[in-house]
Amino acid sequence: MSIKEKEDALVGEFELFDEWMDKYSYIIELGKEMPMIDTKFKDPQHIISGCQSRVWLHAELVDGKINFTADSDAVITKGIVSLLLRVVSGEEPKDIANTDFAFLEQIGLQDHLSPTRANGLVSMVKQIKLYARAFLLKSMS
Amino acid sequence: MKLDINKIRADFPILSRKVNGKQLIYFDNGATTQKPKQVIDSIVNYYSNINSNVHRGVHSLSQEATTAYEEARKNIAKYINAKSEKEIIFTKGTTESINLMSNVLTDWIQKNDEIIITSMEHHSNLVPWQQLCKEKEAKLQIIPANRNGEIDLDLYEEMLNPKVKLVAFAHISNVLGTINPAKEMIELAHKYGVPVLVDGAQAIAHTKVDVQDLNCDFYCFSAHKAYGPMGIGVLFGKESWLKQLKPFHYGGEMIENVTFEESTFNSLPYKYEAGTPNVEGVLAMETALKYIDELGIENIKEYEDELLEYATKQLLEIEGVRIIGTAKNKTAVLSFVVNGIHPYDIGTLLDQMGVAVRTGNHCAQPLIEQYNIPGTVRASFAIYNTKEEVDYFVDALKISLSMLA
Numbered sequence: 041m042s043i044k045e046k047e048d049a050l051v052g053e054f055e056l057f058d059e060w061m062d063k064y065s066y067i068i069e070l071g072k073e074m075p076m077i078d079t080k081f082k083d084p085q086h087i088i089s090g091c092q093s094r095v096w097l098h099a100e101l102v103d104g105k106i107n108f109t110a111d112s113d114a115v116i117t118k119g120i121v122s123l124l125l126r127v128v129s130g131e132e133p134k135d136i137a138n139t140d141f142a143f144l145e146q147i148g149l150q151d152h153l154s155p156t157r158a159n160g161l162v163s164m165v166k167q168i169k170l171y172a173r174a175f176l177l178k179s180m181s
Numbered sequence: 182m183k184l185d186i187n188k189i190r191a192d193f194p195i196l197s198r199k200v201n202g203k204q205l206i207y208f209d210n211g212a213t214t215q216k217p218k219q220v221i222d223s224i225v226n227y228y229s230n231i232n233s234n235v236h237r238g239v240h241s242l243s244q245e246a247t248t249a250y251e252e253a254r255k256n257i258a259k260y261i262n263a264k265s266e267k268e269i270i271f272t273k274g275t276t277e278s279i280n281l282m283s284n285v286l287t288d289w290i291q292k293n294d295e296i297i298i299t300s301m302e303h304h305s306n307l308v309p310w311q312q313l314c315k316e317k318e319a320k321l322q323i324i325p326a327n328r329n330g331e332i333d334l335d336l337y338e339e340m341l342n343p344k345v346k347l348v349a350f351a352h353i354s355n356v357l358g359t360i361n362p363a364k365e366m367i368e369l370a371h372k373y374g375v376p377v378l379v380d381g382a383q384a385i386a387h388t389k390v391d392v393q394d395l396n397c398d399f400y401c402f403s404a405h406k407a408y409g410p411m412g413i414g415v416l417f418g419k420e421s422w423l424k425q426l427k428p429f430h431y432g433g434e435m436i437e438n439v440t441f442e443e444s445t446f447n448s449l450p451y452k453y454e455a456g457t458p459n460v461e462g463v464l465a466m467e468t469a470l471k472y473i474d475e476l477g478i479e480n481i482k483e484y485e486d487e488l489l490e491y492a493t494k495q496l497l498e499i500e501g502v503r504i505i506g507t508a509k510n511k512t513a514v515l516s517f518v519v520n521g522i523h524p525y526d527i528g529t530l531l532d533q534m535g536v537a538v539r540t541g542n543h544c545a546q547p548l549i550e551q552y553n554i555p556g557t558v559r560a561s562f563a564i565y566n567t568k569e570e571v572d573y574f575v576d577a578l579k580i581s582l583s584m585l586a
Contacts, residue, residue, distance in 0.1 A: 060201070060533045065584055068526075092541045092556070093525040113555055114523035115585060116530075152529075 043135050046127045047143035054147035063148070064116070071119030077109040088163045093117045095160035099171040105130050106175060108168065112160065120144075120152050120161060128168060133179065136172035141165060182480050189476070190565045192217035203535025206570045211355050211383060211514055211561030212539055213405045216469070220409060223468040227461040235460055236434060236451075250460050253467035254450070257415060260470045261400065262391040267420055267449040271458055274414035275382040276305040278401035279349075281416055281453065282378055283309035285426040286347065287317070294319040294346045297337075297375075299361070300326050300551065301354040304544045306380040310349055319346070330357035330506045334365060341373040348377045352384035352400075356543045356557065357506025358489075358514030360388060367397050376422065382406055386563070387485060387512045389478050392417050404462065408563075409469030413462030416453070423449050430455035481564050485513040488562045492571045499579060505557050513562035516543075522585050524556045530581035531558075536574050 041049070057063040077086070081098040088095040093114035099106050108129040112118040127143070128136045144150045153161050190196055193215045198205050207215060233242040235250045251266070258266040272278045290296065296310045300323050314321045322345075324337045332350075341348075348370045353360050367377045378399040384390055386407035392400050399422070403414035428435060428446055432455035437445040446452050473481065492515055496502050501520035519527065528540035541556040542549040549556055560574065 061580075061584065064530060064533065068584060092528075093523060114525040116526045 043127055043131055043139055050123060050126070051143055051146045067119035067123075067149075068115055069119070070122045071112075071115035071117075074111075074118055074122040074125075075109060077111045081109070082111060088160045088167055093160055095121060095164045097164055097167055099168075099175075101133075101175050101178075104179070105132055106136060106171060108171075110164070117152075117161060120149060121164065123149075124161075124165065124168070128172075133172040133176040137169055137176060139169075182477060184476060184480050184484055184564070186484070186565065186567055189217075190567075192219065192472075193565050194218055194221070196565060200535045200537070201533050203533075206536045206566075206573060208560040208562065208566065208570075208574060209537045209539050210386075210563035210566075211406070211543075211559060213411065214386060214408050214563045215565070216408055216410065217472055219472055220465050220469050223465045224410065224461050227464050232461075234457055246460060250458070250463055253463045256467050257463075257470060260390075260474060261415075261417060262393050263417055264393060265420060268392075268417055268423065270416040270418065270423070270450050270453040271463055272401075272414050272416050273412055273459075274403035274405070275380060275401045276403075278399075278414055278416035279306055279378070279380065280309050281429045282399055282401075282418075283313045284429055287313065288427065290314070290317045290319050290346050292318045293344060295322050295342070295344045296320070297322045297324060297340055297345055297348045297350075299324045299332060299350045301330060301357055301359065301545065301548050302349075302351055303355050303380065303382070304546070305382075306349055306351060306378075307547070310347075320344075324350075326357075326359070329508050330354060330359045330511075331508045332359075332361055332366070334362065334369070337366065338369050341369060341375065343373070345370075345373065345375045348375055349380065350377075351380045351382070352390070353381075353387065353512055353514075354506065354545075354548075355383045355514065356516055356545045356548055356559065357508060358511040358516070358561075359506060359508040360384075360510045360512055362510075363395055363397070367395055371396065383512075383514070386473060386481075387478075388482055398422055404466035404469055407466075407469055408472055409466040410462050413459050413466050415466075420449060423453070428452055428455075432456045434458075476564065482512070484564065485562050488566055488568065488571060489513050489515060491568055492560065492562075492575075495571065495575045496578075499575070499582070501582070505552055505554070514559065515561070516557040516559045518554050518557055519582060522582065524558045526585050527558050527578070527581050530584060531574070531577050534577040534580070536577050538574075 077096050077098050082096045086096045086098050095112045097110045099108050108125045110121045112121055195215045231246050233246040235247040254266045254269050258269045311321050322340055324332055326332055352363050370377045376398040379397045381400050381402040385402040398419050400417040405411040435447050435452050435455040437447050503518050505516040524540040531538055539559045
């Protein structure tokens with residue numbers, strides 16, 4: 041599935057929820073389920089600090105595709121991290137570099153990506169793209 | 182006197198709005214309070230009828246604005262019982278007031294001197310002193326607080342010695358709600374000849390502030406935490422101090438005579454007010470303090486204490502809730518954590534239900550780290566909050582916790 045197709049599938053999933061509570065319960069569930077980052081990557085090098093919650097992000101290139109793993113100390117942040125990673129993980133660097141995660145607006149979660157939230161998510165999106173660009177440059181050199 | 186809370190609520194237009202489809206419950210008053218229509222009207226009135234630059238024009242409008250501005254200074258001086266309006270310096274707020282002081286005290290602090298603060302300071306009353314100490318190779322000493330968030334006065338007295346050049350502390354802690362024993366702390370410092378600065382940001386709307394009774398040398402507060410507008414606040418300083426300290430900003434208004442070689446500076450309070458001031462802010466702050474005064478600060482405190490007690494009791498009945506800040510003498514700030522649940526998650530779900538609280542470290546990182554927690558959820562009350570709102574908040578919290586469990 042392409043990034044676009046994965047985003048559309050997520051929007052479809054969220055359309056099933058009429059109530060905010062169902063939506064957030066689902067995010068919380070995702071947050072609890074998300075595969076943990078290897079504990080050796082939960083170090084200061086991989087931390088993305090917001091003053092509200094913290095995110096750890098690790099990326100590796102396997103067969104020309106980037107696999108991301110991550111964690112957060114807040115479960116809602118972690119749930120949203122899991123949505124973002126579901127979209128980009130396993131994709132090629134050039135596709136990830138061009139992604140803007142606009143689907144978050146369609147499912148009404150764009151507020152969590154507002155810089156004022158200070159939850160680490162905005163910086164995480166930046167970091168995902170930095171990884172993508174770095175791997176892209178490496179593959180070209 | 183019993184206050185008519187419904188009548189008070191009707192003064193605050195924002196309280197009728199909805200957030201995420203729910204009736205707003207605003208419990209983030211420690212960050213900023215909402216504004217009554219009297220304050221909003223005062224700003225509109227200023228620009229509709231009086232606007233003109235102060236202290237400059239010969240024309241009637243400028244004189245009218247100047248009179249209103251200086252009248253406000255007198256009333257604000259009266260509100261905190263300053264000896265003279267010369268002791269009232271208008272600043273952008275508490276943060277600027279403290280930074281002003283840390284700038285003009287540079288000559289007062291020398292190598293190996295000491296500055297004392299408490300462990301519960303907001304970054305605004307910590308970083309300026311920390312940086313000044315670094316610059317001057319002086320030492321920043323921290324008065325510890327116990328688990329309840331109370332200062333040990335004996336320990337504090339032991340820290341006072343001839344090297345101490347300043348004591349700076351929060352009248353009320355923005356995280357714990359502790360009302361520090363300001364009068365005793367100031368008296369002890371003075372016994373050792375040490376001047377005292379009080380950060381009154383959290384106090385001005387919640388407890389009586391009488392600078393002569395406290396006998397503090399400097400007192401700082403912001404209007405926006407006391408039903409007034411943002412971007413305006415006060416530095417109170419004893420005339421004897423402000424007279425001898427150097428200016429902060431240079432420019433118009435603060436000078437007396439200027440040649441290309443030399444300048445002499447204006448008298449107090451103008452020496453510390455360079456440039457065109459925030460006249461509308463000053464007038465609206467005067468209106469806000471008048472609003473508090475008419476309700477009576479003692480009545481406000483009594484009502485807010487009642488709310489705090491009511492909310493504390495209900496919170497403690499919820500399993501896993503731990504209140505951070507349990508000083509005997511505290512005011513309308515209720516910080517808490519819930520076993521294993523991140524404050525950000527609780528804050529996010531409460532927001533979905535229309536309840537506005539603050540989460541995180543509340544700009545007091547070193548204090549939060551002492552408790553070894555990722556931050557707190559903080560509900561802070563003001564005069565327009567009600568027991569019904571507390572009930573709704575407690576229900577919303579229970580729903581949040583069951584979703585997160």
